Amino acid sequence: xxxxxxxxxxxxxxxxxxxxxxxxxxxxxxxxxxxxxxxxxxxxxxxxxxxxxxxxxxxxxxxxxxxxxxxxxxxxxxxxxxxxxxxxxxxxxxxxxxxxxxxxxxxxxxxxxxxxxxxxxxxxxxxxxxxxxxxxxxxxxxxxxxxxxxxxxxxxxxxxxxxxxxxxxxxxxxxxxxxxxxxxxxxxxxxxxxxxxxxxxxxxxxxxxxxxxxxxxxxxxxxxxxxxxxxxxxxxxxxxxxxxxxxxxxxxxxxxxxxxxxxxxxxxxxxxxxxxxxxxxxxxxxxxxxxxxxxxxxxxxxxxxxxxxxxxxxxxxxxxxxxxxxxxxxxxxxxxxxxxxxxxxxxxxxxxxxxxxxxxxxxxxxxxxxxxxxxxxxxxxxxxxxxxxxxxxxxxxxxxxxxxxxxxxxxxxxxxxxxxxxxxxxxxxxxxxxxxxxxxxxxxxxxxxxxxxxxxxxxxxxxxxxxxxxxxxxxxxxxxxxxxxxxxxxxxxxxxxxxxxxxxxxxxxxxxxxxxxxxxxxxxxxxxxxxxxxxxxxxxxxxxxxxxxxxxxxxxxxxxxxxxxxxxxxxxxxxxxxxxxxxxxxxxxxxxxxxxxxxxxxxxxxxxxxxxxxxxxxxxxxxxxxxxxxxxxxxxxxxxxxxxxxxxxxxxxxxxxxxxxxxxxxxxxxxxxxxxxxxxxxxxxxxxxxxxxxxxxxxxxxxxxxxxxxxxxxxxxxxxxxxxxxxxxxxxxxxxxxxxxxxxxxxxxxxxxxxxx
Amino acid sequence: xxxxxxxxxxxxxxxxxxxxxxxxxxxxxxxxxxxxxxxxxxxxxxxxxxxxxxxxxxxxxxxxxxxxxxxxxxxxxxxxxxxxxxxxxxxxxxxxxxxxxxxxxxxxxxxxxxxxxxxxxxxxxxxxxxxxxxxxxxxxxxxxxxxxxxxxxxxxxxxxxxxxxxxxxxxxxxxxxxxxxxxxxxxxxxxxxxxxxxxxxxxxxxxxxxxxx
Numbered sequence: 001x002x003x004x005x006x007x008x009x010x011x012x013x014x015x016x017x018x019x020x021x022x023x024x025x026x027x028x029x030x031x032x033x034x035x036x037x038x039x040x041x042x043x044x045x046x047x048x049x050x051x052x053x054x055x056x057x058x059x060x061x062x063x064x065x066x067x068x069x070x071x072x073x074x075x076x077x078x079x080x081x082x083x084x085x086x087x088x089x090x091x092x093x094x095x096x097x098x099x100x101x102x103x104x105x106x107x108x109x110x111x112x113x114x115x116x117x118x119x120x121x122x123x124x125x126x127x128x129x130x131x132x133x134x135x136x137x138x139x140x141x142x143x144x145x146x147x148x149x150x151x152x153x154x155x156x157x158x159x160x161x162x163x164x165x166x167x168x169x170x171x172x173x174x175x176x177x178x179x180x181x182x183x184x185x186x187x188x189x190x191x192x193x194x195x196x197x198x199x200x201x202x203x204x205x206x207x208x209x210x211x212x213x214x215x216x217x218x219x220x221x222x223x224x225x226x227x228x229x230x231x232x233x234x235x236x237x238x239x240x241x242x243x244x245x246x247x248x249x250x251x252x253x254x255x256x257x258x259x260x261x262x263x264x265x266x267x268x269x270x271x272x273x274x275x276x277x278x279x280x281x282x283x284x285x286x287x288x289x290x291x292x293x294x295x296x297x298x299x300x301x302x303x304x305x306x307x308x309x310x311x312x313x314x315x316x317x318x319x320x321x322x323x324x325x326x327x328x329x330x331x332x333x334x335x336x337x338x339x340x341x342x343x344x345x346x347x348x349x350x351x352x353x354x355x356x357x358x359x360x361x362x363x364x365x366x367x368x369x370x371x372x373x374x375x376x377x378x379x380x381x382x383x384x385x386x387x388x389x390x391x392x393x394x395x396x397x398x399x400x401x402x403x404x405x406x407x408x409x410x411x412x413x414x415x416x417x418x419x420x421x422x423x424x425x426x427x428x429x430x431x432x433x434x435x436x437x438x439x440x441x442x443x444x445x446x447x448x449x450x451x452x453x454x455x456x457x458x459x460x461x462x463x464x465x466x467x468x469x470x471x472x473x474x475x476x477x478x479x480x481x482x483x484x485x486x487x488x489x490x491x492x493x494x495x496x497x498x499x500x501x502x503x504x505x506x507x508x509x510x511x512x513x514x515x516x517x518x519x520x521x522x523x524x525x526x527x528x529x530x531x532x533x534x535x536x537x538x539x540x541x542x543x544x545x546x547x548x549x550x551x552x553x554x555x556x557x558x559x560x561x562x563x564x565x566x567x568x569x570x571x572x573x574x575x576x577x578x579x580x581x582x583x584x585x586x587x588x589x590x591x592x593x594x595x596x597x598x599x600x601x602x603x604x605x606x607x608x609x610x611x612x613x614x615x616x617x618x619x620x621x622x623x624x625x626x627x628x629x630x631x632x633x634x635x636x637x638x639x640x641x642x643x644x645x646x647x648x649x650x651x652x653x654x655x656x657x658x659x660x661x662x663x664x665x666x667x668x669x670x671x672x673x674x675x676x677x678x679x680x681x682x683x684x685x686x687x688x689x690x691x692x693x694x695x696x697x698x699x700x701x702x703x704x705x706x707x708x709x710x711x712x713x714x715x716x717x718x719x720x721x722x723x724x725x726x727x728x729x730x731x732x733x734x735x736x737x738x739x740x741x742x743x744x745x746x747x748x749x750x751x752x753x754x755x756x757x
Numbered sequence: 758x759x760x761x762x763x764x765x766x767x768x769x770x771x772x773x774x775x776x777x778x779x780x781x782x783x784x785x786x787x788x789x790x791x792x793x794x795x796x797x798x799x800x801x802x803x804x805x806x807x808x809x810x811x812x813x814x815x816x817x818x819x820x821x822x823x824x825x826x827x828x829x830x831x832x833x834x835x836x837x838x839x840x841x842x843x844x845x846x847x848x849x850x851x852x853x854x855x856x857x858x859x860x861x862x863x864x865x866x867x868x869x870x871x872x873x874x875x876x877x878x879x880x881x882x883x884x885x886x887x888x889x890x891x892x893x894x895x896x897x898x899x900x901x902x903x904x905x906x907x908x909x910x911x912x913x914x915x916x917x918x919x920x921x922x923x924x925x926x927x928x929x930x931x932x933x934x935x936x937x938x939x940x941x942x943x944x945x946x947x948x949x950x951x952x953x954x955x956x957x958x959x960x961x962x963x964x965x966x967x968x969x970x
Contacts, residue, residue, distance in 0.1 A: 044905055045904070045907065048903070048909065049900075051915050052887075052896065052901075052909065052916075052919060053890070053900065054887035054888045056912055060846075060849065061840075063844070122841075220849070220911070220913045267911060268913030271947070300853060301853060485909075485911025647953075648910055648953060651950065651951075651953065652948045653949070656949055679852060680856045689938050689942050691949075691951040
């Protein structure tokens with residue numbers, strides 16, 4: 001029965017009571033007063049031993065008997081039509097068991113687009129066979145440069161065929177499309193005249209910022225192993241979305257969903273690129289059907305860079321205005337970015353979400369180019385948007401003669417973030433001791449900078465969890481979603497064990513299998529807030545059933561009993577007790593089984609999560625090299641379920657942010673249209689020696705909203721890093737870096753131009 | 758636009774495996790292989806040079822203390838032999854060119870990239886993989902430290918990362934933070950787990966746990 005419960009919400013000494021409506025079958029939310037022994041502690045991953053011994057089986061490691069190896073031939077051209085295609089020699093090569101190809105006449109829109117594929121007895125033979133595929137192309141004009149693609153006479157990327165629809169259009173927004181440019185114009189509040197609003201400003205800053213294309217570069221490439229048994233298809237897939245993959249494969253192959261089973265036991269990183277099935281999965285399934293044998297198709301590193309997604313680049317102009325006292329009055333943002341043949345180059349997330357801005361106009365353009373499609377990448381749009389907005393905020397503070405933190409605190413939407421800014425300032429000694437911009441002397445100059453970022457509380461309501469308690473007392477917790485390395489499997493065990501009052505080692509988690517109850521795709525940092533409350537609801541219901549069994553054995557009323565330390569006992573008399581295993585042995589039938597669904601969110605205290613980061617850098621004014629010495633990262637995510645793994649997420653977000661700020665850059669050759677650095681040495685990602693010291697601080701927020709009080713933390717920690725680093729560089733050398741990545745040549749050029757004051 | 762025969766596949770130069778073939782595997786005789794168009798005929802080898810392949814050859818690898826006999830093409834890398842022929846799938850292929858360290862194994866106690874070495878050339882050396890680090894269920898100290906300190910996220914870089922750290926501890930019982938950073942400088946982690954790798958390795962060293970390897 002639905003009921004009202006009083007719960008304590010708040011953070012850091014700011015607590016209040018809130019009355020919330022709890023749906024039927026749901027326990028009262030854990031709040032600031034809850035004394036928990038497993039949840040919110042530091043718990044090593046339940047699957048860590050498998051990972052440190054090499055026994056964890058990733059898709060790449062799966063090897064069903066008789067398995068073949070497939071390889072794709074990708075288009076060498078950024079734009080071309082297939083005019084001839086002859087697979088006969090490839091097919092005739094001994095060891096080749098199946099071939100697949102596109103049709104002659106197909107127009108290919110980017111380098112790496114799938115042309116043909118073979119399945120053979122070894123990868124070497126498959127590679128040999130691809131060299132025997134005879135393809136003739138008619139090269140077509142292409143465009144891969146943001147500025148060139150915007151011109152009216154530029155080659156049209158989508159001169160025929162469908163244009164990918166925009167992912168998100170704010171309500172009331174206007175969408176226009178001309179040439180390669182699709183623009184979404186939105187105002188907040190609707191219809192606001194940004195010119196008039198900014199005319200009220202007493203101080204204005206204006207600037208243009210650029211960011212680069214970043215590829216996800218997960219270590220395990222996209223890939224799948226396809227195996228048919230009759231008309232049932234099993235796919236092991238390196239995916240962030242087992243159920244989305246299942247649905248898309250079923251649709252592509254015209255199969256009922258229940259004939260497709262997707263498995264993903266362990267997965268080697270995704271970061272947003274692996275939310276969908278991808279053409280390679282369909283190709284593998286087709287090759288496996290034709291070859292009558294299981295087929296493994298893992299993309300290679302080059303294909304991974306070319307064809308599996310990226311964070312679009314951006315050119316952003318913004319104009320930000322404030323009153324003399326620092327109150328923001330308006331922001332006008334125009335941006336262009338290349339999502340290749342995909343969509344999603346918008347950057348206005350931070351502008352909408354971080355600060356109270358009474359008048360906002362955003363004009364965001366996807367500029368289509370002949371390059372692999374953009375895909376969601378760890379906080380889509382936010383690191384780009386933040387890089388510009390948070391530097392503009394710094395410039396505004398300087399112009400106002402205001403402390404950059406005071407300006408932010410005055411305008412932040414989220415009171416938790418105000419507290420975080422204060423906490424960070426207290427922790428970061430370098431901030432308190434910082435000099436004026438450019439005041440540092442010497443060859444190597446130190447600086448410190450700050451930036452804020454936010455993310456959303458996303459939930460996928462299509463989430464169910466099954467809990468089985470077996471006769472021997474073992475508990476299985478089941479959800480078909482995947483653990484992409486964030487620790488999902490571990491918190492599921494923690495939450496179930498905590499709620500049932502039993503030791504962790506009685507709990508086994510089963511996931512990564514679409515034959516289990518439905519779960520979310522791991523995108524939008526929604527995995528934890530979708531699954532954790534559902535696990536708890538299932539565990540709560542299962543516990544009630546176990547207490548019911550125990551009540552009969554102890555001749556007590558169920559509400560007189562509780563469970564702790566693996567014993568069910570009378571609340572009034574601890575001695576009147578029975579062990580969990582004894583009760584389990586008396587379960588009627590062979591198990592207690594409960595299926596719970598994700599309840600709707602109820603009254604929430606804070607709808608978004610926030611963070612602030614302080615970056616300390618050293619800039620070598622002779623070489624232009626920037627070293628990030630330390631990042632102090634303050635972050636909230638509601639209730640952290642596991643402080644150990646949450647810390648890892650904070651580290652990971654910051655390090656990816658450093659990598660984005662200083663190193664990563666997809667380079668396309670303007671003449672050939674091909675990627676120049678499709679590898680891991682010329683496409684640079686942050687290594688151990690580039691890694692700053694990181695002081696991560698989690699601010700617990702008792703948030704209600706769901707029974708576990710959780711939000712996600714996967715994405716927000718990578719949002720402010722590049723902006724904080726850019727602000728720190730400004731503090732060190734007095735010159736603004738308005739373009740990512742901040743490479744030594746750019747630093748030297750900026751120093752030269754700016755006089756390096 | 759003129760029709761243009763695409764010949765990239767042909768003039769694209771040697772692949773890495775072809776390079777291995779010409780360097781280590783000796784000459785190939787075009788007439789012996791199917792689809793002769795694939796292979797180029799090289800000059801006959803100088804006297805005293807052993808010619809292997811292109812067919813399979815029988816080799817013996819000493820892996821984790823046991824001799825394993827297997828048949829591989831001379832172009833087969835040690836990584837492929839370990840993974841595909843010996844089912845030791847802990848070592849991962851990520852970059853396929855020695856720039857990420859995910860395939861790190863020990864060769865006579867030294868960390869090497871198994872993707873950069875031919876299986877035929879690993880004969881007569883003591884090969885240790887991640888699977889050979891634990892004794893039964895008892896983890897090596899460095900493995901236990903990785904568990905305790907959460908020095909892993911998705912776990913794909915972890916075997917290579919651990920092998921690099923284990924090699925460090927094998928040769929340096931009390932490393933500094935810089936030593937650890939240097940030891941894993943060639944191991945990329947995309948999840949960003951380096952700080953905890955540093956912590957774990959220093960903690961394992963402090964416990965006096967010599968990594969086996």
